[in-house]
Amino acid sequence: MEEFQRSFSPPPCPSTVTVRRNPPRKARATPYTTAAKPPAASLASANTHEVPSFPIDEILSIQIPQSEPKPSISESLKIFLRIKPLKIFTKAATTTKSRPRNVWPQNPSKKNNAKESRNHENAKKNKKSEEACIALNDPYSVTLTPPQALQELKRSKTEVYEGFSHVFPADCSQNDVYDKMVQPLLEDFMKGKSGMLAALGPSGSGKTHTVFGTPKDPGIVPLTLRQIFKKSDESSPGSLRPFYLSIFEICSERGKGEKAYDLLGDGSSELSVQQSTIRGLREVPIQNLEEAESLIGQAMLKRATATTNSNSQSSRSQCIINIRAASDGVSNEPKTQSSEAMLTIVDLAGAEREKRTGNQVIIMMYMLAVAVGVPEEPKEGIAETSSKFFGSIFLKNPFLTRYLRDYLEGKKRMALILTVKAGEEDYLDTSYLLKQASPYMKIKFDNTEELCNKRQLKTFPRVEKNKKIKLSAPKTHQIEEIVAGERNQISQEVNLRGKKADLTDRSSPRLEHVAPDKNDREHIIMRNFARVLWNVLKQYNEKLKVAEGDICSLKENLINEQLKSRGLETELIKLKSSCLDSKSNLAEPCIPEVEALVHAKEQLEVDTSLANASNIDDDPCNFIESRREISTEECNESPVPNKSIESCLENEEISCAEQKCTEQSDPTLSPEQGEVSRINNRLSNIQTKSAISRRFPDSEKQERNRRLLPASSRSLAEEMVDLDIKDNQIENLQAEFAETCVQEKSESTEGRETEIPAREIEPASTKKQRNRQKPRRRLQPASSVLLTREINTLEIEDDVAEPKGTRGGKKTTVAQPRSQGSITLLRLLTNNLHL
Ligand SMILES: Nc1ncnc2c1ncn2[C@@H]1O[C@H](COP(=O)(O)OP(=O)(O)OP(=O)(O)O)[C@@H](O)[C@H]1O
Structure with missing residues (x-):
């Protein structure tokens, strides 16, 4: 081997080298190069010791920089649904109810009557509130049933929504939500992967409750912070990996557009957004859970709230909480993307009416559409890209959209939780929210009102295209597979609907059945009329036969009479002849x-x-x-x-x-x-x-x-x-x-x-x-x-x-x-x- 290496070892470099600076020409071969290129056989035999060895080890040792594996759609976007319980018992409510306001003595009969009427009203209220419009079918689907009044008016029919990543029932706890929804994101975050959580839904449906919770029943943010510091302690006890917290709100003021305010700042400091970076936003390092919770408390105090019909403390702004995990700075590891990560939690503003809830959903849909519909490396800017989808929507929410650019483009993981109220009176809000989100779920409509679909299509022209994309299928990993699968499903659904339509067409004598009664009645009338007519004709036929018999007998009589007359005539002729003689x-x-x-x-x-x-x-x-x-x-x-x-x-x-x-x-x-x-x-x-x-x-x-x-x-x-x-x-x-x-x-x-x-x-x-x-x-x-x-x-x-x-x-x-x-x-x- 050594001899082989020696024979293939390169010749020693010459002492001088002439280099021409002019453009390259076809230069003659130098004596060296000519001499240096011996025939292979002679080279192999004569200079085997001069051939250098193949640097295979060096090649194998080279580390090729690999691109970061992009998360699949199923990992990058998940949609959850949380149903708010119908009855929420609070101490305050019970104490206020039990405390009598009027202390004056009252007439016992009047008192009893008032008691009865009050009980009756309470029973009515309870009965009304007890009737839920939404029911859980399984952890991935719900059934939405319209109130009786709407059913009678035939405005709405029962709908089944399925395809959620998970549906949290009314009796679920904050920990359930955290475990199913936040835990996977947090694990990725701790590994250096950014992610976002967003809660959206009608006013009073529990967005803020889900995101922040209460001191006794903490929500996603407190639980996440607890988990972060707990994990940090477990993985590397005593390590001081820095985490930063920043909280700001985006208020949509009428006529003034969007304005962002730092909730951890010193005052009413207005923020500006440049790309996905917010200038002037204060990031507060958090060392432990207590610090973090106190900061969150401060921010919540500053957040703009107002009393609405649905919520006494309704959030009037989009609240964004950023938890950034920075590299510890102690370790000598190079600063990579995995070391830096951001976890964003968004509590969108509550909407009192379904249209405003629709705006929320529009934002969400925009996010989803961008996440699944645009190229992974968009060459166009976010404005151009988004304008392709929702144009004016982007103009209405430029701040939020720009800030959430990475999430909107699908570069980072995102989870959405829809919060809905289960009461009958909340049916319209709930229905509207689910319909807006339906393009991203595998939704089966049992009997969907056509009007709603029309309105949906009119509002969102891209809905049809997006409908073909199945986002929450657990086993799909590639967009192509999803699209193909969705196409198949859509074709199957179309076939099924076609069959259904055929069936309904056949049974349309139900339509054919607004008529059905009328047609039956007309048929019975015509049948009876035909019977009567038939009987009359039969009677006339019998009379005709009798008349014909009479005519025959009369004819016979006539013939007899004629014969008689002829006989008499002949007799007369005889008499005449005899008279002459x-x-x-x-x-x-x-x-x-x-x-x-x-x-x-x-x-x-x-x-x-x-x-x-x-x-x-x-x-x-x-x-x-x-x-x-x-x-x-x-x-x-x-x-x-x-x-x-x-x-x-x-x-x-x-x-x-x-x-x-x-x-x-x-x-x-x-x-x-x-x-x-x-x-x-x-x-x-x-x-x-x-x-x-x-x-x-x-x-x-x-x-x-x-x-x-x-x-x-x-x-x-x-x-x-x-x-x-x-x-x-x-x-x-x-x-x-x-x-x-x-x-x-x-x-x-x-x-x-x-x-x-x-x-x-x-x-x-x-x-x-x-x-x-x-x-x-x-x-x-x-x-x-x-x-x-x-x-x-x-x-x-x-x-x-x-x-x-x-x-x-x-x-x-x-x-x-x-x-x-x-x-x-x-x-x-x-x-x-x-x-
Ligand atoms: N799952 C729940 N369990 C118990 N109470 C809840 C739940 N969801 C909401 N609530 C209560 O309902 C009330 C309204 O909830 P919350 O403020 O979170 O609604 P919201 O969606 O944030 O409304 P808005 O959009 O107007 O801010 C609060 O008092 C909250 O404690």
Whole structure:
């Protein structure tokens, strides 16, 4: 090894060296340098002893100055929450309450009433104050519940805030706060790392109590001082490491801007800030705890306070306490950054209203934004940097901002403690404070009022950006990780909210449910209306079916009637043809007779319908009576005088009608006899016809037939034509049976004649009554109806011609000879028809 070193040892330096001062050129190699650069192999072999050794030890021994490791965000910023207890019992309060002011004797009843009312009011107050708006979920989250009145007004809804470094409940002690919040900072401070503590919150929420406390319940500052001197004694007993204390306040005077005053100075000495250094600030060295506590006491006495609605001793300024740990000066260690450290504790001024509390929070947010949002080594000044974020906020608080520059830039550790009151009446202040701080916490809103978010976004335009940064996650160490994690969380939250929104959209018939009731009501109404409409339509449908059935039956009736009419028409045609072929003496009246038959057919239809309507009785006599009225009308309409009609009357006609009446009224009559009587009727008709033809000349006969013959008489002509067609055999039989019939009837004529007057005596009303009492009637055959009509016509003519006195008497003035039976029948029939 030694040989190796010797061989690589450098050659001895020459005695003289030429140095050129001109700009460098490409100089030729000097003989030395040329000679001094031997080939590696020869060099290694020849001059191994001249090569110097590699200075590895020197290299390893060199200490490279390393940059100070920068604290992670989770270490540099922590946010705590402390809830002030609802009830605070103080001796003073109890003594003042117990002491009566009025010593005058009082009316016992009034006294009792006053006592009751006082108790009632106290109970009310206690009840009101007992209701808390904020509740602890776990050491890292709280739930904020609005008062009932606001819930009813739907102004606010329950909110959950989580992501705090720690939440101190109302029953926590000052030591708890110190242990969790101050202790880590103090340890760093004792190691030479600076840090800051700040308390902020609405007026009377316990900022000053948390920071300073009371002699019996000391706060952060006294506890920190105790710990500092305790640790100093433990680590190096008897060592005199100097600590300095400086306290000053920044007052925001209206119209005058910020002014700083030294609270440990001799008087009202105003301070000025240059960068982060305050000129004129007195630093008082503290040797022990007592000195420090007395100085703090002095400063507190000088601090500007005022009585507010929330606090009788409300702090009206930002109070800043600096504890500086200087190097001891005894040790020979070089003065490094670790030896010099500053611990700053800030008690911000209380704000009476939420807006002013908001200003506090704005400052805090500014701090946080700068701490996490700006580059670690900002090239711009604090003013420019801060103006990017909050512009006017910096202008409003330039003193504080400049002083807290290092903390704001994230170079030093910082912890914030939010103090809130738990009462319902403090809900708005508490809600506002937490909302302002929410961008720096992982906050889940159960049901957040949209209005609040809008206001928040409007006030702080950078909130959205800062929201993406998770500051209090315990396991995150790098900003990138935090940002990435926050992005993920935000995306998840967005997804969840989207799902929630979908759900609410689906259930919106709740919206869909301001409506829901209205929609249901409308639906029910429409459904009932549809049911009613359906029932009405069904009823109409049934009625329509019934009407259709009626129409069908009517159509059938119509078809039947048409068939009948066609049959009658064919019969008429036959009659016409037969009339043309008949004898000449009978041919004359055929044409008018055919006309009469057509008319009779029409009349028959009318009669049929009338008979159906009035339910005519079976009794043919009654039928004749009923028909008589109609015939009377027809006769009255006739222009022919009654006398001429009377002359037309023939006993045979009437007797024929009477015979028919007798025939039908006699139930004992055999069918053969009935047939014979029908034939007789026809025969008598023929006789009547021939009598008429005899009575009038031919010229007149036609005229009369045209003018005077009623429809029924025309049908009689039809009957006559029928009879012409009959053969002789039937005529003989008819004659025989007619004779016997007439004989039999003539025997009973006497009795009938005696009965007729009795019937005539009856008054018309009685007759009508009797007629009405007759229950049933039956439609007569067409021939009988025609016959009856004819008889009626004739009879009426007879009535007009004859005097009334002879109505019941026998008709002796007969132009032609007729049989006895015919005469009797005619008389009977005439009498009956006159009823
Ligand atoms: N956690 C607590 N426990 C007991 N008492 C408390 C607590 N917090 C506050 N108090 C009491 O409430 C009163 C008001 O507290 P403090 O002065 O600290 O409020 P503040 O926030 O500083 O108000 P300001 O901003 O107006 O100065 C004091 O009497 C204090 O003793």
